[in-house]
Amino acid sequence: MSEGRAPDQKAINPARALIEAGQRVIALTVRQVKTPDIAFMARACGFDIIIIDAEHGRFTADETAALCLSANAIGLTALVRVGSQAECPIAGALDAGASGVIVPHVNSVEEARAVAGHAHYAPLGTRSIAAVGPPSDYRSLPLAEHLQHQNDSLWVIAMLETPTGIAQSAAIAAVPGIDGLLIGPNDLSASMGLAGQVDHPSIRAAYAQVAQACQVNRRVFMAGGVPGLPLADIARMGAQALVGGIDVGYLMSAARADASLMRAL
Numbered sequence: 001m002s003e004g005r006a007p008d009q010k011a012i013n014p015a016r017a018l019i020e021a022g023q024r025v026i027a028l029t030v031r032q033v034k035t036p037d038i039a040f041m042a043r044a045c046g047f048d049i050i051i052i053d054a055e056h057g058r059f060t061a062d063e064t065a066a067l068c069l070s071a072n073a074i075g076l077t078a079l080v081r082v083g084s085q086a087e088c089p090i091a092g093a094l095d096a097g098a099s100g101v102i103v104p105h106v107n108s109v110e111e112a113r114a115v116a117g118h119a120h121y122a123p124l125g126t127r128s129i130a131a132v133g134p135p136s137d138y139r140s141l142p143l144a145e146h147l148q149h150q151n152d153s154l155w156v157i158a159m160l161e162t163p164t165g166i167a168q169s170a171a172i173a174a175v176p177g178i179d180g181l182l183i184g185p186n187d188l189s190a191s192m193g194l195a196g197q198v199d200h201p202s203i204r205a206a207y208a209q210v211a212q213a214c215q216v217n218r219r220v221f222m223a224g225g226v227p228g229l230p231l232a233d234i235a236r237m238g239a240q241a242l243v244g245g246i247d248v249g250y251l252m253s254a255a256r257a258d259a260s261l262m263r264a265l
Contacts, residue, residue, distance in 0.1 A: 012153040013099040015077035029246040031057040036070035049077045068097035087118040097134030100155025107165045116177025121147040155179045161187035169213040180220030199228020211237040
């Protein structure tokens, strides 16, 4: 690519390009591992996306940036699950090189509009401009082209984690600049008085409602499996992005199995 050309849209968000081509994508959540090699491990395992969980994990800004840059360098999409709906963490994650953000606890159209505004440049939003950096692949691009490519390629995924959010799912999905919806099943079950009962019929009904909202509004339905609602069922609901386990979960599962095997010898 010659100097001064706008970066290819697929390079900015490869997972978005795959979905637009009719393919399903799969994601690994990173919560404990803070070194850039986790992106290479995710790619070697066949994942398309790493989700950097900055809501529940403890990542510095530099660690988040390093994970985003390593994912970008090898053709993975890096999404940051930010800690709040505030402007600073959303814009900061995108400026660090994330291809999109997952924003927690979105309950209303007003919150969705604010979140979308924080993530997008004018005229779609109010994000402050950092012209040269990871989002532009460090190229000096015509400003209008840079802003357009960013607005067109990034993802803003709203997390729905309460009955109110589920009830508003269709309206939230219709907000310009919201690209997809993701259910937080543990918080949802707790807020419904069903803590831990993620196999409850009401949780399954919530998944179905959100799937329908995404289908009607042509948004990405991103979802992870839970006991009683496996990934195969979620895929049949139309999920285009499946969220697998988290790094620490995979590590402990494999380590626990080997420890049990060795203790039994």
